[in-house]
Amino acid sequence: MTHRAVLRPSAGKTPATVITGFLGAGKTTLIRSLLEQAGGRRLALIINEFGDVGIDGEILRACGDPTCTEDDVIELANGCLCCTVADDFVPAIEKLLSRPQPPEHIIIETSGLALPKPLVQAFHWPAIKTRVTVDGVVAVVDAAAAAEGRFAPDPTALAAQAAEAGQLDHETPVEEVFEDQLLCADLIVVNKTDLVDAADLAKVEDLIRAAMAEGGTGREAKILRASNGKVDPVVLLGVGAGAEDDLANRPSHHDEEEGHDHDDFTSFVVELGPQPDPAALAKTLERVAAAHGVLRLKGFIDVPGKPMRLLVQGVGTRIQTHFDRFWKPDEPRRSRLVVIGETGLDRDAVTAALG
Numbered sequence: 001m002t003h004r005a006v007l008r009p010s011a012g013k014t015p016a017t018v019i020t021g022f023l024g025a026g027k028t029t030l031i032r033s034l035l036e037q038a039g040g041r042r043l044a045l046i047i048n049e050f051g052d053v054g055i056d057g058e059i060l061r062a063c064g065d066p067t068c069t070e071d072d073v074i075e076l077a078n079g080c081l082c083c084t085v086a087d088d089f090v091p092a093i094e095k096l097l098s099r100p101q102p103p104e105h106i107i108i109e110t111s112g113l114a115l116p117k118p119l120v121q122a123f124h125w126p127a128i129k130t131r132v133t134v135d136g137v138v139a140v141v142d143a144a145a146a147a148e149g150r151f152a153p154d155p156t157a158l159a160a161q162a163a164e165a166g167q168l169d170h171e172t173p174v175e176e177v178f179e180d181q182l183l184c185a186d187l188i189v190v191n192k193t194d195l196v197d198a199a200d201l202a203k204v205e206d207l208i209r210a211a212m213a214e215g216g217t218g219r220e221a222k223i224l225r226a227s228n229g230k231v232d233p234v235v236l237l238g239v240g241a242g243a244e245d246d247l248a249n250r251p252s253h254h255d256e257e258e259g260h261d262h263d264d265f266t267s268f269v270v271e272l273g274p275q276p277d278p279a280a281l282a283k284t285l286e287r288v289a290a291a292h293g294v295l296r297l298k299g300f301i302d303v304p305g306k307p308m309r310l311l312v313q314g315v316g317t318r319i320q321t322h323f324d325r326f327w328k329p330d331e332p333r334r335s336r337l338v339v340i341g342e343t344g345l346d347r348d349a350v351t352a353a354l355g
């Protein structure tokens, strides 16, 4: 008797995982943890950031992980992936696939402000359609920020309102992006569980389920909990969704618009000069972020007398700093921070307050 193998549509295709999640949720941290647990599997990364200076690629390269060489990280700086599909994204995928040792899995980190659905749609482009499949879309959620009501006015009220009315009045730009990312996801990683108690964690998971129900995905959210992005790579990279063929179940605000604009958010770079006192700098950043509603701050700082550069990470008003690697001999010791906020963020005032 002959046995004929049944080929699934995704058979033979390189799997890709799209990692989405709002600014500062922990996407880069999660990818770094994945790299540490890669176990020899060849992973390649495509990173897209909002803002002119790529920080995430720098952070990942600085991790010193042997599975993550310069060639394995492709940065598509500044811009909305879905608007630059032909020019940037598809060629980046083709370049990876044509390498002598092509990756076994491609991981794509979207910017924290990206709507992921148009990116998943891009996998229908003829040049890559037959060669790559979206194994899964993973949305990372900052549990602390969600519990504080940063993505919906009040999580409990939101859940009750959604259950009763099935509809909600919309919606700030931040809420819109957050919801879009959830609605496209196969897997939701509730990250930063170390920063919340059990009651807040339950509240956040209710909020996620309510947003999914209200958005009309018709799918159950698969929710995992994590701290510092630590998730079993087998689960994360083995979803098997073929998401590009399941777009109808992933409603998006992008569907409602003719194209979409990028006017809701803004970003700029502030040059600070050397900073002798990291603790004082962190206090200043916290104050400025609170006063001006800064959503995200990140960059590297020159601390005179220190051989290493200081990585600064701000998510809302939560500021973290640590020395991440030695300055290279030929590298200018600059202090630069990328600042991201909603449109209207007062660039001059923020620059003056930090400068």
Ligand SMILES: Nc1nc2c(ncn2[C@@H]2O[C@H](COP(=O)(O)OP(=O)(O)OP(=O)(O)O)[C@@H](O)[C@H]2O)c(=O)[nH]1
Pocket: 021, 022, 023, 024, 025, 026, 027, 028, 029, 030, 056, 111, 112, 113, 191, 192, 193, 194, 195, 226, 227, 228, 229, 296, 298, 313, 314, 315, 320
């Ligand atoms: N306490 C705590 N901090 C975390 C956790 N995960 C990430 N962080 C911190 O949160 C900050 C942002 O993390 P990133 O991984 O850079 O977030 P991101 O989603 O890649 O950020 P963008 O690319 O700017 O949108 C960093 O300071 C991380 O160290 C966590 O589980 N717990």
